[in-house]
Amino acid sequence: QVQLQESGPGLVKPSETLSLTCTVSGGSISRYYWSWIRQPPGKGLEWIGYIYDTVSNKYNPSLKSRVSISVDTSKNQFSLKLSSVTAADTAVYYCARDLAAGTFDSWGQGTPVTVSP
Amino acid sequence: QSALTQPRSVSGSPGQSVTISCTGTSSDIGGYNSVSWYQQYPGKAPKFMIYDVSKRPSGVPDRFSGSKSGNTASLTISGLQAEDEADYYCCSYAGSYTFAVFGGGTKLTVL
Numbered sequence: 001q002v003q004l005q006e007s008g009p010g011l012v013k014p015s016e017t018l019s020l021t022c023t024v025s026g027g028s029i030s031r032y033y034w035s036w037i038r039q040p041p042g043k044g045l046e047w048i049g050y051i052y053d054t055v056s057n058k059y060n061p062s063l064k065s066r067v068s069i070s071v072d073t074s075k076n077q078f079s080l081k082l083s084s085v086t087a088a089d090t091a092v093y094y095c096a097r098d099l100a101a102g103t104f105d106s107w108g109q110g111t112p113v114t115v116s117p
Numbered sequence: 118q119s120a121l122t123q124p125r126s127v128s129g130s131p132g133q134s135v136t137i138s139c140t141g142t143s144s145d146i147g148g149y150n151s152v153s154w155y156q157q158y159p160g161k162a163p164k165f166m167i168y169d170v171s172k173r174p175s176g177v178p179d180r181f182s183g184s185k186s187g188n189t190a191s192l193t194i195s196g197l198q199a200e201d202e203a204d205y206y207c208c209s210y211a212g213s214y215t216f217a218v219f220g221g222g223t224k225l226t227v228l
Contacts, residue, residue: 035217044119045155045163045206047217058216094162101151101210102217105174107162 002027004095004108012089012115018082022095022108029076030054033098036069036080038091039110046091050098051078085115120145120218121207128226134195137223139207140188145218147188151210154183154192156203157222163206167192194225202227 008020022034036048049059051069059067063082071078082089092112096104122140129135139146139154146152152170155163165174167183170190180195190209194201207220 044221045208045219047208047219050216058213061215098217099168101149102208103151103153103165103168104155104163104208105165105168107164110162 002097002106004097004106006093006095006108006111008111008113010112010114012085012113013117014086014115015084018080018085018089018113018115020080020093020095020111020113022078022080024076024078024097029071029073029078033100034069034071034078035096035098035104037094037096037104037107038089039094040088040091047102048080048082048093087115089113090115119221120211120215121209121220123205123207123220123223125221126224126226128228129194129197130228131197131199133197134193135197135225137192137194137205137207137225139190139192139209139220141190141209141211141218142188145188145209145211145215146185146190148212149210150185152183152185152190153208154181155206155208157206158203166205197227199227201225 033050035050066083068081092110094110095108097106154167157163170185171183211218
């Protein structure tokens with residue numbers, strides 16, 4: 001059973017870059033889609049983007065200009081960078097495995113990130 | 118505002134059935150058979166409950182079922198139990214540009 005664990009700073013200053021890492025255990029990171037999803041306080045889920053097998057990315061059009069997702073297969077990790085953050089980026093950030101076409105079968109526990117001076 | 122529309126809340130008594138709707142467009146739910154549903158308890162990560170409109174992953178009780186008609190998908194929970202009280206989110210594939218869109222979530226209360 002694959003397990004995912006997010007890590008990274010819980011507090012980011014406005015205009016700076018949010019950086020998170022997801023460590024995958026119990027399975028290879030290769031040949032799967034790996035996504036980041038976020039949930040602002042008291043609100044619904046929002047898909048941020050995915051990386052596939054080191055060769056392909058896709059991002060939410062509303063975030064595309066600020067998002068980058070990369071993978072380190074040697075560490076079985078993938079990472080999220082979101083630049084120029086504002087208070088609207090305050091959320092719990094989840095990493096998840098996507099079987100295909102937005103079917104998220106395994107999730108990390110989530111990590112809260114607050115954007116504040 | 119979420120791309121898919123769900124009722125904010127539904128409720129039912131133990132043993133009853135409830136249905137949660139999820140309405141989209143022909144660009145997402147109506148155009149593809151890639152609708153999934155997730156159960157989320159407060160402070161916890163979402164749990165994978167239904168995929169490809171009506172398929173259940175291993176370990177999900179058969180009390181949970183999914184369906185789709187046109188641009189609307191539905192999750193039905195039969196034989197309601199207290200432990201079913203949670204938030205439920207739908208998600209649909211939305212094509213190669215948008216990729217995946219979620220509903221705003223529905224809070225299920227077991228009376």
